[in-house]
Amino acid sequence: MKRTTNSLGAVAKLSGGVIPLLLLAVVFPVLVLAVIGLISVFRDDLWLVLAASVLCSAVLVFGVYLLQRYKTAQRNAADAQQALDDEQAVSDYDVAPSAEWGEFDKQAFQAIKQQIPVLLEHDPAWGSLRDHGWHLCFQVAEHYHKDKQAGELAFTAPEFLLMLEEVSRRYRHFLLNHVPFAEKLKISTLKYGYQNKEKLETAKQVYSVYRVFRAMTPAGLLAEARSQIFGRIFDQVNDEVQLQLKRVFLQEVISVAIDLYSGRFSATAAELPTSEQYKQDEQDKAEVLEPLRVAVVGQVSAGKSSLINAFVGSLVAETSVLPTTDKATIHRCEVEGVDIIHLVDLPGLDGNAENEVQLLRHVVNSDILLWVVKANQPARQRDIQFKEKLDAFYQQPENRSRKRPNTILLLNQVDRLKPQGEWNPPYDYQHPNSEKAKTIKAAIDFNCQQLTPDDCLPISVKEGQEPYNLEQLADSLLAGFEEGVNTQLNRRRLEHKKLDAADQLKRLYQLGKVTFNTNWDKLR
Template sequence: MSTPSGNRSARRTASLILIAFGLLIPALSLIPLGSIWLWQNGYLLYWTGFALAAVLAVYLAQRRLLPKAPEIAEETPATAAAEEAATRPDPGWSPLEEQAWMDVQALASRTDPARITTTGGLLKLGQDAIETVAKRLHPGRSDPLWQFTTPEALAIIERVSRKLRVFMLESIPFGDRLTIAQVRALYRRRGLLETAERVYDVWRVIRLANPATAAVQEAREQLSKAMMQWGRDAVTRRLMEIYVAEIGRAAIDLYGGRLRVTSAALAAHVSDETAADQAAMSQIRAEPLRILVAGQTGVGKSSLVNALATEVKAATDTLPATSAFTAYVLEREGFPAAFLIDSPGIGTDPKMLDELMERAADCDLVLWVVAAHRADREIDRKALETLRLHFAARLNRRRPPLILVTTHIDRLRPFGEWNPPYALLSDDREKARNIRDAVSAASADLGFAADETVPVSLLDPGAPYNVEQLWQRIADALPEAMRAQLLRCLHDLKDKWTWKSVWSQASGAGRAIAGSFKKEPARSGRPS
């Protein structure tokens, strides 16, 4: 039954259509009437020549201005930013997912825009993008296209449907008014366009009765068609790239297992390692950053932990060295929740190195500590090489950012001099020069860039030197560390299988079955 508001809306729409026709028909009638007047007064040839010249001028102006597309993009930063974001990789992706994204970009660049002129071509292009991602993320499977769960499939349908709804409401004229019946009617009448084109072709033959006018009009139309085709190809290419990129992005999330984990579960997730550390400290909070402090014995790891974790101290006064991996709460204003993991000194024992790799895989940032006055770095070099190879072989994870901390710079020559601060870039004192040389040598030996190395002195526990610069370097590495943390949590959650979750799912199924019996209506009478 129609409502009064619906009737008012229908009447308003009908009146707008009638007004539009009332204004449009008189305007359209000027085209044939004006052409007749021009022909009767002998001006038709001049007018067509002027029209041809105008179209040619616009065509040449467009050819000249089209290469300046970046300037146009600067005038519309919001649109340019939106298009750039659509084709930019997600900073939280793993190296393997970034490789899949490069495959998607390559597919878009080598695809002919003519492929998407039909619905079949559009669907085939989308299928190619999905297959490209599936094969990259599941290379060892014979059926990579089906490596997702039913909840993941429902999640991707929900996501795409939500985006399509916004597109229909914001980018399709009358998208909020068109009914499915109207769309079907338009589709059934699509043959009218072909009929109109055939009628126009007949008109082109008839107008050859006036060859001069017909030639000028034909040339003008061909120029207009070429100009429109040129612009249409550029727009089609851009739309195709965005289309492929959006499908590829959704496929990466699907086959990468990101849709297997809900946002609520990720926000509340606490790893087993952190839970064990928190249980010892009687604290419960969401997953913090985990920062590993590693290096040989006697280089000042525990002293560095003391300098950073001011609220909770490591037991350097009672123990000569850390004998086990020990977690400490790192609290600093403006800094996210974090644990500092102090580690035993590494040596030549392979088991010790294996344990260090396991701990590093559970951390998001690594502070590697070496003594500036010691040259025995072969153990550090082998351990760092093992760490880099460990993560290079795991493309579904990001390697935690590495920061090299050179301690004991106060023990460099001249031994009796220690008068900080030192401007290491410009100070000409011998101590400053030796600190620069020691930092440069340690960075070169262990494969660190100059901006990844920070010299510190922990001689005075109450006023450690250059620790603020280390804090700044840690802050600079935070975005990469948080990306590593995200992938660590996703990897931990999506493969987590416990009897508790199975029992919860079984209980839910039982409640659903019991509810269906309760809703079943009572039967009356005897069966016939």
């Protein structure tokens, strides 16, 4: 009653006193009508009619109520199912290793990630996440700087801030995408849920009983609809989900720490204001992607130049040869004025150390590697030696975070394989049913075992003869394009870091000069 009076007061205030007057104008005649009706029931003996109409309206109201309850129950069941599905989605979620990482980074991520369940089992409190995060950062630091003092954190204060920002940004993205109503979720709710988990079960039961009663009034129904939202959050945030939320958070911490220690992630003053700006910069960078650099290596006379000529001839692209200062020849492929691919024709692997230093430089600065071998010549010593040099390069501490370009092994001159003189492509070399197809398969198996490439294709590109399997090569290149772009981004990020270091060196040198001059002035 008190609430009704209050509401009327509020309505009167809002409407300037008009609405209550109008209400009275309606209520009063209805009351008068009720009194007259009652008199006529007495006078005309209409008791049966009155009872029937009261019964009808009671049945009607009760029917509507039952329908509402049925609908609510169904909605709750669907919500419970949804909650289960969502919970599954959260527990299945794992932070993916960055596409730009090298093998060393991925190994670090896999190894350090194993510690998260142990840490959370030992101490799952929300308040301990910060300590766990630090512990994992130290682990990453140690992984990258084994030579330095254990646990030394080798990042600058701005980099640390940027790292916090980056973890928050990624975690926010995860929450919004994987936790329903996350935008309404308060950390205090999560914390409360955890601290009072024993009490929670009884609390939930009492709450449900109260909800049934409340649902019997129209105002209660409205409140019920609203609490569906909060109820879901309440149910949603059970122990298991909370644990998963923490697990994902710590995985993000490791992921960002790896980016930081591998040198991809550096904070310059300009990067600090917002990470949105940082994102924008990343997008801008993607627009000015350099053409994909595809290096072609192999022994002398393997058919590198023939391959490039045949391939370039088969493209819709406009091609031209770029002037270079070394022995490499760069074929530029352009489509509608956009530089798409640079095919780099390299001198042959000839065992000459000086030559191989140049070759190595070209290969580690390419995004995809085409390795051409001669099918009818099984001597692989030169190829294997060069591959060992490449492996050694990527194992050096300063190169561990470099992403190695994917290698497609091209088994060339398959037309010359036994039986000689026979050449009627195409051949189903994956399921060989002829002598030629069998020798092709044997040659593929042998060379793959020797050079362990990512992909392998038999080809034939003799001048004056229809080239064989070039469409498959185009498909393979297209399939590896995205990975190639990631390799390029990795390379350019690491180069960018080097430029930074060079700039700092220059500054240091300038400072050194000033210092020395000053000292000399003093000495004089």
